[in-house]
Amino acid sequence: MRLTAILASHNRYVHTLTCVDSYYTQEVEADLELGVVLVDGGSTDGTVRAVRERFPAAEVIAGSASLFWAAAMAVAEQAALTGDPDYLLWLNDDVVLDSNALQRLISVADRTGNACIVVGGLRDPVSEELTYSGVQRVGRHPLRMALIVPGDRPVEVETFNGNVVLIPRAVRVKIGRIDGALVHSAADYDYGLRAAAAGVRNVLVPGTVGTCVRGGGPRPWLDRSASRKERLRALFGPKGLPLRPRARYLRKHGGPAWPIFWAWPYLRAIPSIIDPQWRASRTGDA
Secondary structure (H helix, E strand, O other): EEEEEEEEEOOOOOHHHHHHHHHHHOOOOOOOOEEEEEEEOOOOOHHHHHHHHOOOOOEEEEEEEOOOOHHHHHHHHHHHHHOOOEEEEEEEOEEEEEOOHHHHHHHHHHHOOOOOEEEEEEOOOOOOOOOEHHHHEEEOOOOOOEOOOOOOOEEEEEOOOOOOOEEEEEHHHHHHOHHHHHHHOOOHHHHHHHHHOOOEEEEEEEEEEOOOOOOOOOHHHOOOOOHHHHHHHHHHHHOOOOOHHHHHHHHHHHHOOOOOHHHHHHHHHHHHHOOOOOHHHHHHHO
């Protein structure tokens, strides 16, 4: 049996090494072979060299800074599939796995005959609050999701955060590959929704399987201290609301109203970027 983890990295030297170490030190059955394919998006902090030196069995692909999460994961997946592993594991490089995480994920997969995607929830390392998990759509918007709290037994979810996701071979063959054209975000939601549409269940394991600090934060295009050019670049950049990837996702999952979902945030953000007083004049906030 072979399980290959695929990861994307960029200038998170310590996080990446800690993550890969937590993977290679898992408590697993003796007949399970663990592999790693890591695609680095142009790190300048020595990540590539450090991973190659500390984990010589890992395949490390040095890419350019234009490779954001979804695109990098698609490259990693293509490389991993040359070995036709029994399982693929999506693994964010800022995750620290519990020592029995893989065993628990595989156990749930086995119970379903390896016919489902298995999702691992994660907790904050300090507060222990849930940070990533399976998710459920809130309302009609196909990008508005709420975390599902893991219970004491496996539970089916609509889709998932892609931080820790186990995909058996039969499921991968049925669903296909990660959509790297989504560039950075939403490729995880997309994959889970595609799976559900094809009749494949997304199953969240009981409890959490490791730690990961919640990312995100204030939207930089709303930062009035930044220049107009900087705010527009943030809005349309890969980590903001890029035009084509956003349209690609919403066209697939937004139904007939997808153009409205696509246009609305730009209609709200652009006037306030061009004229900083625009939003204030409508909210009463000077």
